[in-house]
Amino acid sequence: MLEKLKGVEKRFLELQNLLSSPEIVSDRNAFQQFSKEHAELGNIVSVLRNYEQILADLEDSLELLKDSDPEIKELARDDVDALTEQKTGLEAELKQLLLPRDPNDDKNVIIEIRAGTGGEEAGLFAGDLFRMYNRYAENRNWKVEAMSHHATGVGGFKEVIAMIHGKGAYSRFKFESGTHRVQRVPTTETQGRIHTSAVTVAVLPEAEDVELQIDSSELKIDVFRATGPGGQSVNTTDSAVRITHLPTNLVVTCQDEKSQLKNKNKAMKVLRARLLDSMIREQDEKRSQERKNQIGTGDRSGRIRTYNFPQGRVTDHRVGLTLYKLEEILQGNIDEIIDELTTFYQARALQNAESVEAA
Template identity: 65%
Template sequence: MGQAKAMFNKLKGVEDRFIKLEQLLSDPAVVSDRVLYQKYIKEHGEISKLMEAYRRYKKIVADLEEARDLLTDDDPDMKEMAQEEIGPLEEQKAALEEELKILLIPKDPLDEKSVIVELRAGTGGDESALFAGDLFKMYTRYAESLGWAVEVMDSHASDVGGFKEVVFQVSGKGAYSSFKYESGVHRVQRVPATETQGRIHTSAVTVAVLPEAEDVELKIEPNELRIDIFRSSGPGGQSVNTTDSAVRITHIPSGITATCQDEKSQHKNREKAMKVLRSRVLDKMIQETEAKRSAERKGQIGSGDRSERIRTYNFPQGRMTDHRIGLTLYRLEAIMEGSIEEIISSLRTHAQAQALKNEQSL
């Protein structure tokens, strides 16, 4: 009962703020201040879904009370009608209570951001590089199915195909809320095309997902950077460019580097490398902050350690298993074509359940 009271006290506070925001957004002084207006519009949008659910909930509670009052009516038809209404209304009330609990979970402030995804071939040599290429295709198709743009920031192709490393940006509102569950080690089990004995090989690819860093969040001074220019190279080390257009930028305070050689223009390579560098520096800051809050991270899926094996793709069995939540799906072909929404949705639901459990234990 105490938890329910606390939830409704919180909802009442949010509703009061929602009403205040509606007043502020019609105030001429706020409307004329673009920065302030955008700030209030953003906050209004963030809580509007919660308010819509809360107001539906209050309407159902009122309808339920009215139906229960009719049970004492002298008219038997009215009693019967009220009795028929009570069951469905109670079900709707219970469902909305669960929805409200989830909507009240504090949002990850990074969720709306675009992301930079880094894939690196690990154990398994050529097979690992080929699988990195497969994962890149999977993520590209998934992103494009949601209308998000994909742009390669840097890549190092393997001699046999695929990538030793590929770094790409996914631009779209909410990209981080989906891709953040992909960080970790992805293991593949299959028979390589070069395997004459038909033996299954196991290899791995490491995935890192970084929220895109915006200028307003992260101030990097020019004197904190070292920029090196060199000639691009392809598989096997051969030169692929006759001019020095590849760019490596080093953030001196942290030692973090970013390289881009995909574009022929030095200016474009520098721009892309800087985007990746900013996101890596921001990610390091976030990781350091989270490490200090380790006691508060028990509700997260796994440890968040990128060396942790999170998923296995078994081609002979057509199976994908996510080890964090014990999810197994036997439709690997569709998954590799970008159909990963069910996996991400299951991980998100699990994360919400853990967060809700943590909230209730406070």
């Protein structure tokens, strides 16, 4: 571990020199990239230097244990116990910091929620999930930007896509990707029977221009008149936009805005995110299953969570966590679940890293 840490410190010092270079300062993309890496490594180096100081202090205290004065030996013994505890804690923290970091963690996130099995009830629950994520974002002072939606006639959604702007948004939402199951009595049920419905959630990191270049010649852009309930511009102007990415046949449609340009910009954001997500999944196929499990790829195949209304409970099946706080969770208080998932996957990654080192 110390060898890795010394390599990190060496790279940190190299970046300091690079960031003072006029050539790098004048290159906005390079400066931004190196500044981000410097800041990330700075956290590790700060803990490393604290750890090295603890080691030095511990060595001094161990020397004092050899002193002939009983009082000095007693004080030294107390120091050794305290410093040894700090040393153990810092070693655990450094191991955690050395784990490979998801490069998308700090990004804005695009969330796509779609009603699955269950008809109107699934659409209503899609609306419940959308409100839950909205409230969670608001609690963190993150901005929610609606990208596209297709409403049902009873207040739910067939599909709703939104972007959440906030540093670290992807790191908090990435474990929401998958199938969310709801068990409750629908309002239309006359005999009080519990129905089971499903909603799929896809979580995509926002793709930045510098990391994903799209050739305009690979795009087919169609404009058409918006459809839907009411509105001054509905069926009167060609404001709706449909973009087809020809190499992959990915299609994105946006008609929420009155402006054709705004719809086009939103559609491009969604397209970029989907293309980046596709790239991530291709990369994951070449990596370990552990890595695939840790990031949100929009895979809808696995049931990840059940919301049981009669019992007021929420169960996350990946970590076996059950909370009898359904109403609180639907109000956006989902940190307890996210923290449990983060800890679980970090512990698994640390265990795998230690196994690799031991081998």
